[in-house]
């Protein structure tokens with residue numbers, strides 16, 4: 001995927017359904033890769049300066065492409081699944097959260113059994129819509145998702 005960015009075929013990398021621990025593991029692996037890339041030319045340059053002819057010339061530092069982290073994580077997120085830890089991890093890693101299934105509180109057949117007790121939550125969402133010129137509850141859920149910092153897909 002990094003190569004697709006370097007080749008100009010895509011502008012950015014995204015992942016989906018990554019948990020906080022998946023993102024942290026990816027972050028660590030990218031940091032290791034980056035460290036290796038930075039060390040390799042330095043070691044080679046040092047070898048060359050001491051006359052070690054067995055070492056192949058290294059690429060100049062500025063030609064080594066940096067690691068390219070994903071910029072978005074698309075996950076299920078809505079009023080009944082707010083994912084605060086994942087939101088915080090993505091923020092720390094400078095990643096956008098893409099929220100899918102934003103209307104689950106309206107559409108899932110078992111939503112009414114959710115521990116967040118959606119009846120009062122949905123009544124509140126409806127009241128907010130009414131207070132804003134008769135907007136639908138779906139529009140309120142989408143606005144909540146966007147205003148809480150997600151790029152919302154539906």
Ligand SMILES: NC(=O)c1ccc[n+]([C@@H]2O[C@H](COP(=O)([O-])OP(=O)(O)OC[C@H]3O[C@@H](n4cnc5c(N)ncnc54)[C@H](OP(=O)(O)O)[C@@H]3O)[C@@H](O)[C@H]2O)c1
Nearest residue numbers: 016017074075100101102103104106107136138139153154
């Ligand atoms: N990355 C992933 O793993 C993953 C997983 C799931 C989904 N996604 C993506 O996320 C996007 C949205 O997924 P989703 O379909 O779960 O999202 P959603 O928008 O939460 O749900 C769509 C459902 O909402 C209904 N709906 C639409 N407008 C409504 C309204 N005003 N009032 C009441 N119900 C309404 C639709 O009914 P009608 O069909 O009757 O319009 C449909 O059943 C899609 O692009 C999907 O590909 C990604």
